[in-house]
Amino acid sequence: MKPNEHGLPVVFVHGIRVSGTMWRPVMELVGADHPVAAPDLPGHGTRRGEPFTLPGAARAVADAIDELGGRALVVGLSLGGYVGIVAAERYPGRVAGLMAMGCTTRPRGLFGAVYRAAARSAATHPAVGDRLSTWGFRRTLPGPVAEAMVAGGLSCEVMPRVVEAVARMDPTASLSAYPGPVWLVNGARDPFRRDERAFLGACRDGRLVVRPRQGHVTALSDTAALARTVLDAAAVTADRASYHAVGESR
Template sequence: MLPVVLIHGIRLSATMWDPVASHLSHLGRPVTAADLPGHGTRAGEPFTMDAATSAVADAVDALGGRALVAGLSLGGYVGIAVAERFPERVAGLMAIGCTALGSAAGPHRFAASLAARKPSLANRISAYGLRRLLPGPAGEAMVAGGLFCEVMPQVVDAVAGHDQLAALAAYPGRVWLVNGTRDPFRVHERDFLRACRNGRLILVPRRGHLGVMAAPRPLARLVGDLCDQADRLPYAQADPRV
């Protein structure tokens, strides 16, 4: 089976994927979730896009050197950069909730700056909000590995400084852009889709930015299905009609 590497969102950690990873493991799918610099087990490390993509590439190598890469929000943007930098390692890309261009970064940069000024307070507020938004195991998984608001300005700058459309255009493999229909990060999804050589847009009804994580079992099934599709052909021979 094609392995999966999962990438977390901003200020979160690899534990956010625990419920999904558990379902994938029960299906026999090799899976790991990577902590990005400045997050989780790598707290305190500077966040750059090069360092983040190297961390993901290391996780892919630990699973055999080729995997489906799936990320949410920041994880999706990093996944796009990984596909650009290490296309031979990325059998397919599942980019969730990450189809807003850097031109929309202004409000996020301001919010990140505020959060980084008082990270302990921002982390407590984030934990409360995440548990309210995603009651039960999904919300607990979001906060289990800690929260890291202090790194948010570095993350926003790195994402805004990366040309996601050029990165998608450079990657020859399969790309699935997945958005909740209520996700404000959908704003440029058609531009992202047009940039893909071999892309498909999947919309999840009635879900917001993080709401796609509320149902781990269906999300795991979708990840597994996309793995099966990505594994049919080597990335350089992927057929956009499939």
């Protein structure tokens, strides 16, 4: 797709075991008005086999931002949301705004134990895990969205390392360190929203959006609505960036 050169760039960050292709349906709509990119994180997609680390994942986001001009709205779902939070803390000069979806919980206690067990199970027999994941996506998501999820290949073997990295991070501390605008977007039925109020309270400039009748992965189901949310966030982020630029020039 040929990106529009005038809008604020948008970098999309994928979830666990999938790749940047998961964002293609949304990017086709957002890309009409904004330069867009969706990098593969270490251990995923074209980078399958590389060790996953959160600093390495955040670096992949920063590199994608640099390729689009040096400032961008970052949009991430699930793992992509956690990576976006880390990138915002580490590279606030590059991350103009952050939309973190389906990632407002700390995977600890019983929830964390279940999360780790599911990751270990998928990694023990990754080929089986990949097939089950493909089946699940195709069963729960509209056809084009499901195919985008699997188009870049699946990497269930990376899941335990990813889960451990996410479990060790302190997302609220990262959010409190980031000065830019943040959108926390959750499906009403998403189990990863249980600490959303604490995450919102940690943001310096945050807002919470809860989308009715949607779950974790099914947040991608209504591509047009999700694209509108991204476009609205990009417009607000661009306006704020312009305001601060004018203020600094006086």
